[in-house]
Amino acid sequence: MTSPTRLASLACGCLRPPGLGKVRMGGFWADRIEATRARTVPILHRRCEEAGMFDQIDPHRPVPEQRIPFSTAFGGSAVRPVGGNVTAQMYWDSDVAKVIEASAACLAGKRDPELEAMVDRIVDMYADLQAEDGYVNSWFQRMQPGKRWLNLRDCHELYCAGHMIEAAVAYFEATGKRKFLDVVRRYADHIIERFGPEPRRPGYCGHEEIELALVKLARVTGDRRYLDQARYFIDQRGQKPRFFEVEARERNEPPEAFAHRAPDYNQSHVPVREQTKVVGHAVRAMYLYSAMADLVTEFGDDGLRRTLETLWEDLTSKRLYVTGGLGPSPDNEGFTRDYDLPNESAYAETCAAVGLVFWASRMLGVSPDARYADIMEQALYNGALSGMSLDGSRFFYENPLESQGDRHRWEWHRCPCCPPNLARLVASIGSFHYGVGDDALAVHLYAENDAELSVAGRTVRVSQRTSYPWDGAVRIRLGLDEPSAFTLLLRIPGWCERPTLRIAGEAVDLSAVTRDGYAWVRREWRDGDTVELDLPMDVQRLYAHPDVRADRGRVALRRGPVLYCAEAVDQTAPVHRMSLPKTGTLSARFRADLLGGVAVVSGPAETASAAGWEGRLYRREPAAAEPATLTAIPYFAWDNRAPGEMSVWLHEA
Amino acid sequence: MTSPTRLASLACGCLRPPGLGKVRMGGFWADRIEATRARTVPILHRRCEEAGMFDQIDPHRPVPEQRIPFSTAFGGSAVRPVGGNVTAQMYWDSDVAKVIEASAACLAGKRDPELEAMVDRIVDMYADLQAEDGYVNSWFQRMQPGKRWLNLRDCHELYCAGHMIEAAVAYFEATGKRKFLDVVRRYADHIIERFGPEPRRPGYCGHEEIELALVKLARVTGDRRYLDQARYFIDQRGQKPRFFEVEARERNEPPEAFAHRAPDYNQSHVPVREQTKVVGHAVRAMYLYSAMADLVTEFGDDGLRRTLETLWEDLTSKRLYVTGGLGPSPDNEGFTRDYDLPNESAYAETCAAVGLVFWASRMLGVSPDARYADIMEQALYNGALSGMSLDGSRFFYENPLESQGDRHRWEWHRCPCCPPNLARLVASIGSFHYGVGDDALAVHLYAENDAELSVAGRTVRVSQRTSYPWDGAVRIRLGLDEPSAFTLLLRIPGWCERPTLRIAGEAVDLSAVTRDGYAWVRREWRDGDTVELDLPMDVQRLYAHPDVRADRGRVALRRGPVLYCAEAVDQTAPVHRMSLPKTGTLSARFRADLLGGVAVVSGPAETASAAGWEGRLYRREPAAAEPATLTAIPYFAWDNRAPGEMSVWLHEA
Known part of the structure; x- marks a missing residue:
């Protein structure tokens, strides 16, 4: 029997997902990824064009009308959208960015010159659009010139910046192309120059996203300033005097005229570290908590970690659908009261479940704990994946747990945030399966795949053979050029009652090696070593x-x-x-x-x-x-x- | 044993409710009526004044603002209204009219010079407001002059006329005062002059009400023209070309721009006689069906009777809450799909249950059938009565069957239709207990009361002694100046499994005398004859x-x-x-x-x-x-x- 070993070196921040393209999915996920690549991503590009998003971005085209009848935009009955008109939206840059990010994830898995050319064209538009001072936002440059930074609460300006940063990082990882990364870096520098402690101006966004994006930018560039800026935005949130109220008064608007009424809608009601309940708009909350988890990883911030554990407990013990969906109410697209989880009227936005996968994944960076992986898996396979048809062509924005037969997937939506959000998750799903550290390799999710990971300075080739999620027999083979000592962390799913493990043919006493739902197996691994994990599925x-x-x-x-x-x-x-x-x-x-x-x-x-x-x-x-x-x-x-x-x-x- | 006898003379139209003031309620209803008289009616008058309704009606006052902050209108926190502003409404005349009607019903039960003076003042305002040609509507005369009769679909013009007629008839019945009756007669004449077959103009109202009101006006005045006009409005409804579409085009509006979308919202989708489903706005539907039942009674119209039976069957077998509430959806304040009866989100407007009591009551005029009386009783004691607090001071507009604790009675509402509607029903509830015909007396409902009714040309004094609805023992004593032969119809409630009946001390075999849920007892009744009906309540x-x-x-x-x-x-x-x-x-x-x-x-x-x-x-x-x-x-x-x-x-x- 292998004995349990606590990795001395496994501290905060040591487990990170592998980058794009490191894990090649087979089996179940290969089908989903192929549907995303072959159907969803082309649809996304087409819809962006049809809706007029590129007309808005491209400085060489005329400034578009703000309202376009849906039937015109989408060529009539071929597309069944929700609502009667496309209305140009201040958050369209974020949708385009998610389309780029989804495209990048697909490109990381499979070269596609045509798709790459489509992305390059969008990148060129943004590069041309970017102002001298680095600012780049198609809504405020083209549709509402002169109104930059006047309303951070409602106008999604930093939110759009965040998605553009995520997209640029992904596109760089997938293709090595730096042009978009350079654009968003200049923009991020512009943001840093503007927002911060005196003599800079205060501020943070009404829709969190910039925070987690800045962490990604810091990681890919190695530039700590972006990390510090993320921490500034998070620590500033909810401080008094409340920025959104100050800002509203500067616009000569009564602060209480906020359309969403209470400041907990965007989690700015109290300082982030004092928050104990998951509240408000669910997607906003998930993105905020994701960034907080990143900061715990990067800064070893124990206070923030305790806050996150409290919020996690609140969500998972009182406010989460059994599907991993969250945010029951259409009124605030978010949370209501404890145990208020109606089925037929469940809002449970696809983006919120996707956001929960993001948060859970980052909690695993903080600490390998199957509590997080179980919820990540629950949201992924159920409340998130339900957002896309099997062929990748139709979508759910809301994910009710009950229907009288009148709820159907749509081809497009007035607020098209969900399809590209789910597409980027699916196309990059391999990254969520593993966590790699200096001296450890964690398997968070099981699925047919082949990965090439860097652990303890050496390349480890991991082959998972399994029919998961339809069968719990998982066979993992490690490929190593030479023997290597590290800890293999194997998640033992909370839903499994009688798991068994054999390492290199030898039975392992799981009760002895399992801690926080992970089996810790430290040894000198040799090429061809096998892991036989059986997770009976009743x-x-x-x-x-x-x-x-x-x-x-x-x-x-x-x-x-x-x-x-x-x-x-x-x-x-x-x-x-x-x-x-x-x-x-x-x-x-x-x-x-x-x-x-x-x-x-x-x-x-x-x-x-x-x-x-x-x-x-x-x-x-x-x-x-x-x-x-x-x-x-x-x-x-x-x-x-x-x-x-x-x-x-x-x-x- | 008394043998069953079918009253030869009991044809359509022979059973009518006794007029106001003929039945003096005790016991259960005395408490409800007293709360209405002492609390509700004064509140109604006060709210009408505070909301500015009288400012709108009184031609001697300045034309009021259209928007009044609720806090101003109702003196701050003492009143807890729904919504932020009082907005002057085109249907306010109907609310004032229902307040007059409720007041009249109270006055019929108990003289009250102060209340009578309040009503007289309103009547004076309307008399002064009435135009030379008979038209009288405070919205179109004062707030929107020059826009009469341009939008029957949306503007409640004939609806308001109907409520004013009902109010005037009730006030005349209660006090003998003709002034208001004369006002509404002139107005009704104006309406008759305008609407009808060529060479008059086509039309009917988007909110049914005028039809049943014209029947009442015909009955009190003996003028058949009002009856014919009611029949015109009903038979015209839904005929092609659809009037509301013609009218919309005349206003240069696309007919499909109707805020409530489909013509079944106001039951004008097909001709009334072809309708087979209860659809659309529930209150509108109930008022329409009530008028249709009146026409069956007045004209012996068998076709219309069959339509009503189909609609009744549809409502009661597929679309009625167990409370007698109806219209589950807030979207159309009305009907949705068969068996769609959600509890917590039930709209089930108080006015709709009140309207169902009206319809059921009129179906009893068509035919004494306990099916109708059972539903009348069900709606009355449950879905209607729930609309008012026990002390008469607070109200429900919606009547959900389930609450998480967040639904409470309000003191006033932006759309104040329900409180006066329920008040007029409660204050006149005695009328609903009996049906009198040329040769018959029906007891539809049981309750402690003393009535003085005219049957077969003679006065019959009826004394009901009972603790109903808390106990099913009912003792009825008939008071007659001389012996009189007529049929006594006693409803045997559908909920009762083992009813027993004794007439003048002699047991009656109910199975032998009961037909359509009524026991038919024909005999020569003598002063002091007793009816002992026992309705065990499990x-x-x-x-x-x-x-x-x-x-x-x-x-x-x-x-x-x-x-x-x-x-x-x-x-x-x-x-x-x-x-x-x-x-x-x-x-x-x-x-x-x-x-x-x-x-x-x-x-x-x-x-x-x-x-x-x-x-x-x-x-x-x-x-x-x-x-x-x-x-x-x-x-x-x-x-x-x-x-x-x-x-x-x-x-x-």
Whole structure:
């Protein structure tokens, strides 16, 4: 048996995701990535063009109209958008940036000169647009000239800057091309010159994003000033006097006229370190917490770490859907009250689940703890992945856990933030599977892939062979040019009840080596060493806390990391009439013919009979139960076939 | 045993409610009426003044501003209105008219010179406002002069006329004063001159109301022209070309720019006689159907009667809350899809339930059928009565069947239609208890009261002694100056399983005399004859049709006509955690000390324990059940004490 070893060198900041292109995904994720590359990314470029985003950016084109009928923009009925008009948006730079970032992730996995040329053209536009002083924002330069930096609360200016920085970093990583990176660096320098302690001006953005982007810029350039600037924005947030109120008064607006009313909408109600509840707009919150986690990693900031642990506990114990979706309310696109998790009206924006994956991933940089990896996996395979159709062509902005059959994926949206956000996550998903440190290699997620990673100064080739998430048998082979001592950290998923591990053919006592949900295996690894991790996947029933009103008397089904739902097309009775007996056996079967290949869960159920109810709406006897069969599919794959009802939480009889 | 007799003369139109002041209520309703008289009606007058309604009507005052901050209008924090401003509304005449009608009903029950003087002052304003040609509408005469009759679809012009007519008829009935009746007659004549077949102009109102009002005007004046005009408006509705589309084009507006989108919003999508589904705005629908029922009564119109039966069936078998509330959606204040009856988000406007009482009452004029009386009673005691606090001072506009504790009665509302609507119903509730015909007397509702009715040309004094709705023992004594032969129709409520009847001490075989839910007892009645009707009230469990998603696995409790709910203040555990065992015994007890005296239902329940859930949101075992006691109060009486959760539909374990 291998004995547990605590890596002395495993301190804050030592586990980082590998860069773009280091992990080549196969199996499950290869399909998702290929759909993203072949369908989603071209669609994204086309929609940006059709909506007029490039007209807004390109200084050589005429300044566009602000309102374009959707039918004109998208050539009529071929596209089914939400809403009646495209309205030029102040945050379009961020959408274009996410499209670049998604494109970059695809390019890192597979060269594509045509796609690269499309990105280069956008980069050229931005380079041409950039002002002498470094400022670059198509809305304020082209649509609203002269209004720069007057309203950080509402105008997404630093938010757009952040996404452009992320995009430029990704494009540099993927292609080695520096032009866009140079543009955003000049812009970041301009921002640093402007915002900061006296004699600079105070400020931070109404939509967090610049903070995490500056950390990325610091890491890729090695320039600490960007890190310090991120810390400034975070530490300044919520200090008194509240910047957004000062700024509103300077605009001669009453601060209380804020459309979103309370300052907790953008997490500026109290200083960040004093926050104890996840509040407000969910995407904003996730991006803020992601940046905070980065700062913990970079600065070893224990105070901020404690804050994040409190916020994590609050989210995961009171405010998170079982899908990993978050932010139940359309009113603030965000959080409401503890245990307020309605199913049919769930907002649960795709971007918020994507943001949670980002935050969780960064918490793993702080500390390898399966609490974070479990939630990352839960959000990834369910509430995030549900945002895109299997073929990559249609999208959910909201991710309800129940539908009467009237909710369908759309081809485009007035606020098109989600498709490129999910696309960049999917295309770069390999990076989320591993964490590499000076003396350690962590496997956070399991999936078929081949990675080439740098650990302890040496290259380690990792081959994962598995049918995950449909089967829990994982075979890892390490490829090393020479023997190398380091700690291999293997996540033991919280959902798995009887995991077993063999290293180089030898059984490992997991209870002895597991700490915070990771098995720590330190040894001198040799080329060809194998890891056999078996994670049996039972179909599990999940129940919600009794204060979750919407889920009283209901059960959800999970197998491995995948959450299931009943969709009308698979059932012999209406979904809302079905219930599961408390004791019925549920079994899973992989069906290669269905939904691109998924494990289906089925078992005996009951359906409430409508017999005897003719012409009656209420009566003194409940409906009789008739036998039925439940067939449940992965939640992420719903609404890819005939439209109909769907429910994650099933009645239990 | 008395044998069943079908009244030969009981044809369409023969059963009409007695006029105002004929029935003096005691017991349960005396309390409600007194609250209305002493609290609600004075509040209504005060709010009309404070909101500026009288400023708008009175031609001797300056034309008011259109927007008045609520805090100014209502003297600050003493009133807790919904919304930030009073905005002068085109439908204010209707609100003032309903206040007059409620006042009239109170005056019919109890003289009150001060109240009468207040009404007289308003009547004087309207008389002074009335134009030479008879037109009278304060919005279009004072706020929007020159814009009469340009937009019947949206501007409530005929709707306001209808409410003024109803008010004038009621005030005439209550006081004998003709001044207001003369005003509205001249206005009705003006309307008749304008709207009708060629050479008059086509038209009907976007909010039905004028139709039923014209029937009332015809009945009180004996002038058939008003009846014919009502029939014109009803038969014209939905004919092609659609009037609202023609009218919109005349205003140079695209007809499809209708804010409420579809013509079924106001039931003008197809001709009224072809309608088969209750659709659109619920109050509009109820007022339309009420007028249609009046026409069946007045014209013996069998086609219209069949339409109404279809619509009734549709409403009561697919689209009605168990409270008798209706119209689930705030979007159209109306109907959506079959079985779409969400509880927490239920709109179920007070006015809609009041309108259903009106419609049901008129269906009883068409035919004495307990189907109609049962629904009338259900809506009255539950979904309508819930709209007013026990003391008559606070109101619900929406009547959800479930609350997390955040829904409370308000003191005033931007759209103040509901309080005077319910007030006029409560103050005139005696009229709804009886139907009188040439040769018959029907008792539709049971309650402590003394009535003086005219049947078969003779005065019949009816004394009901009962503690209804808390007890089902009803003792009726007939007072006659001389013996008189007529049929007494006694409703046997659908909720009652073992009714018994004794007439003048002799047992009656109800199965032999009951038809359509009414016991028909024809005999020569003598002074002092007694009717002993016993309607045992069990606590009953009700279940909803299996297609009502919101009520799956849930049960509602009813006792007699009263529907129950669990309110937080009475429970030892949070309402949402409670469940009723399927087989537990529930008992009722009258508590004079509670909520002005109500029967309380209680019994063993379970509560889901939060033990073991610390820090967890989902787990593999359901929450353990702990014993608890359920205490349920009448739904209509909720939110009269400490704020908290409420639920009508309780989980069944």
